[in-house]
Amino acid sequence: MHLSTLLLPLAAAAAVHASALTVQNARVTVSSDATQLLTEQLSLDGTLPSLSLGPTDTLKLTFQVAEKDGGKGVQPHQTFLRFESGGEEGVQPVRVTAGGKAKFELNMAKPPSSLPPTTTEPVKVQLLLGSFKHSPSKFDLFELTVPASAPPAQHPDEASFHPLPPIEHTFRPEQKVPPKFVSAVFSALVVAPWVVLLGLWSTLQYRVPHLFSPHILPFTSSLAAFEALLLWYWVDLKLGQVLLYGAILGVVTAVTGKQALGAAGDWRLGKR
Amino acid sequence: MFRICQLLLLTFCLAIGSYARSSTGDSVLVILDPSLSKDNFSIFFKGLEEQGYELTFRAPKDVAPAIMQDDVASFAHVILFTPETKTYAKDITPQSLVDLLSKNTNVIFALGSKQTPLTSLAYEFSLILPPPGTPLISHFPERDTPATVIPIEVPSDHAALTSGLSPVWYSGVSFALGNNPLLVPFLNAPPESFAADTTEDSGADALVEAAEKGGEGLWAGKDMSVVTGFQTIDGGRALFVGGVELFSDEFAKKEVTKGVEAGNAQFARDVAAWTFQESLVLRVDSLMHHRVNETTPRDQYTTNDRVVYTTHISKYNPKLNAWEPYSGIQDMQLEFTMLDPHIRTALPPVPGSPGTYSVEFRVPDRHGVFKFVVNYKRKGWTHLHSSTTVPVVPPRHDEYPRFLSAAWPYYIGAISTSAGFVLFSALWLAGDDRDLKKKKTAKATE
Numbered sequence: 001m002h003l004s005t006l007l008l009p010l011a012a013a014a015a016v017h018a019s020a021l022t023v024q025n026a027r028v029t030v031s032s033d034a035t036q037l038l039t040e041q042l043s044l045d046g047t048l049p050s051l052s053l054g055p056t057d058t059l060k061l062t063f064q065v066a067e068k069d070g071g072k073g074v075q076p077h078q079t080f081l082r083f084e085s086g087g088e089e090g091v092q093p094v095r096v097t098a099g100g101k102a103k104f105e106l107n108m109a110k111p112p113s114s115l116p117p118t119t120t121e122p123v124k125v126q127l128l129l130g131s132f133k134h135s136p137s138k139f140d141l142f143e144l145t146v147p148a149s150a151p152p153a154q155h156p157d158e159a160s161f162h163p164l165p166p167i168e169h170t171f172r173p174e175q176k177v178p179p180k181f182v183s184a185v186f187s188a189l190v191v192a193p194w195v196v197l198l199g200l201w202s203t204l205q206y207r208v209p210h211l212f213s214p215h216i217l218p219f220t221s222s223l224a225a226f227e228a229l230l231l232w233y234w235v236d237l238k239l240g241q242v243l244l245y246g247a248i249l250g251v252v253t254a255v256t257g258k259q260a261l262g263a264a265g266d267w268r269l270g271k272r
Numbered sequence: 273m274f275r276i277c278q279l280l281l282l283t284f285c286l287a288i289g290s291y292a293r294s295s296t297g298d299s300v301l302v303i304l305d306p307s308l309s310k311d312n313f314s315i316f317f318k319g320l321e322e323q324g325y326e327l328t329f330r331a332p333k334d335v336a337p338a339i340m341q342d343d344v345a346s347f348a349h350v351i352l353f354t355p356e357t358k359t360y361a362k363d364i365t366p367q368s369l370v371d372l373l374s375k376n377t378n379v380i381f382a383l384g385s386k387q388t389p390l391t392s393l394a395y396e397f398s399l400i401l402p403p404p405g406t407p408l409i410s411h412f413p414e415r416d417t418p419a420t421v422i423p424i425e426v427p428s429d430h431a432a433l434t435s436g437l438s439p440v441w442y443s444g445v446s447f448a449l450g451n452n453p454l455l456v457p458f459l460n461a462p463p464e465s466f467a468a469d470t471t472e473d474s475g476a477d478a479l480v481e482a483a484e485k486g487g488e489g490l491w492a493g494k495d496m497s498v499v500t501g502f503q504t505i506d507g508g509r510a511l512f513v514g515g516v517e518l519f520s521d522e523f524a525k526k527e528v529t530k531g532v533e534a535g536n537a538q539f540a541r542d543v544a545a546w547t548f549q550e551s552l553v554l555r556v557d558s559l560m561h562h563r564v565n566e567t568t569p570r571d572q573y574t575t576n577d578r579v580v581y582t583t584h585i586s587k588y589n590p591k592l593n594a595w596e597p598y599s600g601i602q603d604m605q606l607e608f609t610m611l612d613p614h615i616r617t618a619l620p621p622v623p624g625s626p627g628t629y630s631v632e633f634r635v636p637d638r639h640g641v642f643k644f645v646v647n648y649k650r651k652g653w654t655h656l657h658s659s660t661t662v663p664v665v666p667p668r669h670d671e672y673p674r675f676l677s678a679a680w681p682y683y684i685g686a687i688s689t690s691a692g693f694v695l696f697s698a699l700w701l702a703g704d705d706r707d708l709k710k711k712k713t714a715k716a717t718e
Binding site: 209 | 473489637651678703
């Protein structure tokens with residue numbers, strides 16, 4: 001705040017800018033191990049030469065800063081080279097003599113810290129001239145292709161501020177069941193004895209006179225009910241329920257069973 | 273009479289329209305340097321008061337009102353316009369300011385080119401300040417203000433700033449940003465600007481030497497920031513501004529180009545709105561998890577279950593001072609974690625139900641104690657964290673697949689045993705071969 005109040009009278013004095021600054025004799029040289037590969041005069045009229053540097057090449061840039069009208073060499077306050085590549089930026093001040101002569105050297109074997117991280121995109125090189133006494137100006141110099149560098153270091157937490165890659169769980173494969181045909185064949189094998197039994201029985205003459213007698217029927221039905229309860233337990237019931245129903249049914253079966261066996265015994269005695 | 277009614281209605285609507293409250297409270301403590309006058313910032317402070325904030329002013333060395341009493345923050349927000357104060361009262365220390373931020377209190381720090389306790393605190397927030405006494409200067413564009421008063425273009429696509437703002441006048445320092453993802457840059461320095469303490473062209477050599485000395489080099493270019501926010505993990509927001517003149521009336525009323533007023537007033541309001549947790553504030557309203565065809569959550573799930581996770585997110589609307597359901601998050605993710613994420617899926621918004629995000633997935637076939645974790649952090653927005661623990665058990669004895677085709681022979685065998693038993697009992701009890709035997713013996717005895 002105090003500095004700006006200091007500068008106010010100074011700025012008021014320099015309100016009328018003397019002149020614009022211009023660049024003369026801009027020359028760029030690319031050399032590799034003391035052998036010159038390329039020398040170009042920069043015309044600064046909008047056409048940008050494209051240069052490229054290998055890992056051991058050197059780029060030399062020389063120019064002269066002068067007033068536009070008058071041609072006197074001046075040393076401006078700000079003579080910066082601005083490197084821009086794909087959003088990354090670097091600013092390098094250039095040493096200028098009192099007479100306005102400037103020289104800059106870029107050695108790719110030991111690149112300056114102001115060279116930004118680069119990809120395969122070319123680096124645009126711009127010259128910024130600023131001064132307290134003259135109007136500022138900027139010039140696009142050339143495009144430079146340099147070897148790609150390592151990307152800028154990222155904070156270890158940076159990845160969690162973006163969507164992370166999705167993770168899917170690999171489940172154990174479904175258990176394989178043998179083909180139904182095989183099961184059907186073996187089921188048929190299990191049923192086969194019944195076929196034999198029923199076949200042989202059909203040759204007998206067997207009489208069942210007491211089948212629907214009121215002494216026998218309740219017992220056989222409770223036996224059937226017990227088997228039905230077992231089937232029901234297999235499909236649906238829980239242990240507690242089946243024990244409860246089984247207990248009730250057991251009492252019923254015991255009573256009817258006593259009756260049935262008593263009747264069978266009576267018949268054996270009675271008929272005799 | 274009609275015109276008066278219209279006028280009253282208009283002023284009422286305007287008053288409602290400019291009303292914007294913070295989601296964390298209305299009390300603001302403003303600590304002003306003794307060399308600064310409250311009237312130089314009247315546009316900014318009156319703007320805050322019109323929005324409903326209650327401002328309390330004090331000097332840095334005043335003992336009352338203290339920023340914290342008995343470990344409880346006394347104010348919801350603190351503004352430190354103290355770029356030149358080197359000593360404060362006992363209650364303001366770097367430690368207490370960091371404590372405030374962890375208590376969900378928001379702070380605006382105004383730095384300057386002098387070395388103060390605040391500049392050393394800025395290092396803790398990953399901001400690298402230039403050497404003391406080197407303010408930001410720029411010779412571009414050509415203008416009739418001193419080189420330290422710089423017009424800076426405001427980015428038009430920032431989520432927290434009004435778009436289409438005219439450039440703002442700035443005077444102060446710039447700072448380099450570390451790569452901490454919690455930093456939220458609002459305004460960066462223009463690409464032609466740099467930090468320097470020289471005031472004449474002959475200072476050019478000093479500039480080159482400062483850059484060649486090594487270390488951080490020159491504070492120059494568009495990667496240097498002048499207004500940066502910091503979103504802490506606990507919710508409190510901090511704002512670091514390199515110079516206090518950004519908020520001053522003089523800069524707010526200055527013209528940038530002929531006839532175009534600077535955007536300082538609106539920019540200061542936007543940036544204060546973000547810091548005071550008015551804009552870009554989210555919260556988790558509720559979350560629910562249940563099996564696919566049920567509605568109530570269970571206290572444990574079985575492996576290979578299909579589970580639905582639903583969460584409701586709201587965004588704070590400062591104009592209405594209310595939380596409204598917000599369906600604009602397109603990249604939220606859900607993690608189902610046991611030590612490491614086993615499943616990470618997108619949690620998309622449900623169309624037709626504002627604020628609801630839902631996803632259905634299959635529970636992994638490992639049993640253990642899992643967590644539903646939503647961890648949403650994006651630059652500039654509050655962080656959303658939620659973690660729900662749920663046990664996953666293997667299937668119970670009766671939850672396995674039943675009635676398999678491979679077991680048909682066994683079913684048939686068991687059923688035929690039962691059937692055989694009933695049939696045999698029935699036949700044995702029901703049968704009677706005494707007549708046959710009698711006939712046989714009768715025949716035999718004849």
